Amino acid sequence: MLQNIWLKIKKYGGYAAAICLGIFLYYFSKEKLQNRDPLINRLKKDIKEKENKINELNKEINKLDEKDKDYINKIEILHKEKIEIENNIDEITKNIENKEKFVPVDNVADAIKFVLDEVKKNS
Structure with a gap:
């Protein structure tokens, strides 16, 4: 040709x-x-806009990741505090149960009777 x-x-x-x-x-x-070609130019512009959008989204994702790390740390701290509080509640409950075992009375008359019974048992 x-x-x-x-x-x-x-x-x-x-x-x-x-x-x-x-x-x-x-x-x-x-x-x-x-x-x-106007179609190709428009497509190139669309590609650039989408790349810019992707970059913006990546920046937002990075910001969210940083915030998520902060939230995760806060959640872990709160979870540890919750466990400590639950353990304290369990200890208090055990102490209450132990105290009830030692003095199973609701009034003074029952307390006196309890002390006399204990003295009789130990004598």
């Missing part, structure tokens, strides 16, 4: 035709058409 074009250039005008054909090929090459 190029040989046929070259033969026509020689036959019909030589160098001037070659220059015109070179300019024609230059301006209408695939790269130039792709750069000038």
